[in-house]
Amino acid sequence: MEGNARKSAILSEHRPAGIARCAAASPQHRNEGEGELNAFRTIEGDAPLDMLIVGAGISGIGAACYLTREQPDKTWAIVEARERLGGTWDLFRYPGIRSDSDLFTFGYDFKPWKSKKAIAGAREILDYLREAAAEYGVDSKIRYNHRVVAAEWDSAKGLWTVSIHRSDIDAEMRLRCRWLFGAVGYYDYDQGYRPRFEGEENFRGALIHPQHWPEDFEYAGKRIAVIGSGATAVTLVPALAEKAAHVTQVQRTPTYVLPVPSEDKLANLLRSWLPEKLGYAIARRRYILQQRWIYGLCQRYPETARRLIRWVNRKYLPDDFPVDVHFNPPYKPWTQRLCVVPDGDFFKELANGRVSIVTGAIDRFTETGIRIASGQEIAADVIVTATGLNLKFLGGIELRVDGVRVNPSEKLVFKGLMLDGVPNFCFAVGYTNSSWTLKVGLLCQYLCRLLKEMDDRGHAVCVVERPKGGIGTRPLLDFGAGYVQRSLHMFPRQGDSYPWQMTFSYVSDARLVRRGPITDPAMRLSPAPSSAERQLAA
């Protein structure tokens, strides 16, 4: 383990304090002992962690806070591939980056969102996450620059051995844990989805994907074309318009776009009168019901919802604006994520002429911009391809159970957080029809209940088994967006009945998760394997 040679080390710790020793009291992006691999002791004979959380985004930090609150005796750590926490909210740096969920439901149920803004920018969300991490002592237990590459479950020992690449010192290491929690989001961090356009090599301007926004990119006075119609495009367009000469949004298919107030006056009033936690809880409840009401309306009365959205769009746009050309999607509302725009900023820019919108297929890029199939030319100095994400299950981590590789696409999801046949493993995929975190919070609460139940009954291993008689299956996410559909075949599937079904209703999930039975006939619980006990005792 010397010089520049790729090093190999095996690490484990007895207590959270042990793991904190390696990461605590150091700047957020550094690991104490950087470059000093010898500081890590070897694994053999050491006690494994109770839980290893992979990913320090809103889900991983949330999971750690829940564990701290509800299972304070458990030992755990977070390993994070990047050098900072925040996940999505740190990765994306394009102008105007913000949530499209309200923060009353995107925030954690245990930590009030204090800002007046209901829709918040990445910086505010990051501040909130850092605050939560500090309040619960999570920040000292995050190991940055630790990318999990693979994890192997050994039934004889009842343990995961997790293989990690440390990018800061280019070294491999291993950690052992009883439970593995994949809080790694749902998309590929390295590469956004970027279709190839005919003639793009001829384009003389700058070509940018929002996932890789160049630092300090100067676009004042430039003509910008933004390709795409999703949440990123409608966020970027008004933000770019503040400095650009002109912004043209180029979309093949329209999306439903709905203005929402960036500040919620009622929620702010409630919070000024009531104790902080109560005010937050009431505002959160109201947003949950509101989201449910809007989603339900779209599902049950799609034509009424379509007319309502069209009516609202009309109010924001000039009388002669062709709403039916640019804001009338061929699918029903909420079969793809509905885009929200705070205070109608996007529509205001369209109305004042700093932004224009073109709907039609792209024929090719030219030296000076984009040519649409209709022959229309769009002059541009900069083209932004807001064409979406590449989905990736479990951050590309390869799982093995007793030497056999787990193929996620052959697996069935149990209660939205475990995979059949994969012991002591769970993962966090949130809602796509409302705030992601609402679901992740429920999953974490269920997991804490399960851990307690297992402890009470003297069990250490939990595995769920697929129904014997077979079960009808369908894709994990019932979501029509192109980027989701393109990659869903690599994800596990859901069944057609509970507990194998992914429900997308917070109210019914909350009932099941908080008050429903913890164990299930599909669940096999067992004590720690005796061989493992022998080994640990040695």
Ligand SMILES: Cc1cc2nc3c(=O)[nH]c(=O)nc-3n(C[C@H](O)[C@H](O)[C@H](O)COP(=O)(O)OP(=O)(O)OC[C@H]3O[C@@H](n4cnc5c(N)ncnc54)[C@H](O)[C@@H]3O)c2cc1C
């Ligand atoms: C631009 C954008 C805006 C969004 N806005 C909203 C919104 O308003 N509301 C909403 O509900 N959802 C939104 N989403 C979806 C969003 O991703 C989730 O809501 C949420 O932020 C996901 O949090 P997470 O912690 O689960 O995952 P992420 O934020 O993706 O974090 C995952 C973390 O895991 C780490 N990781 C990944 N693989 C590994 C590995 N192998 N080893 C170690 N670490 C690893 C990553 O580096 C990252 O830090 C948005 C998504 C995008 C891209």
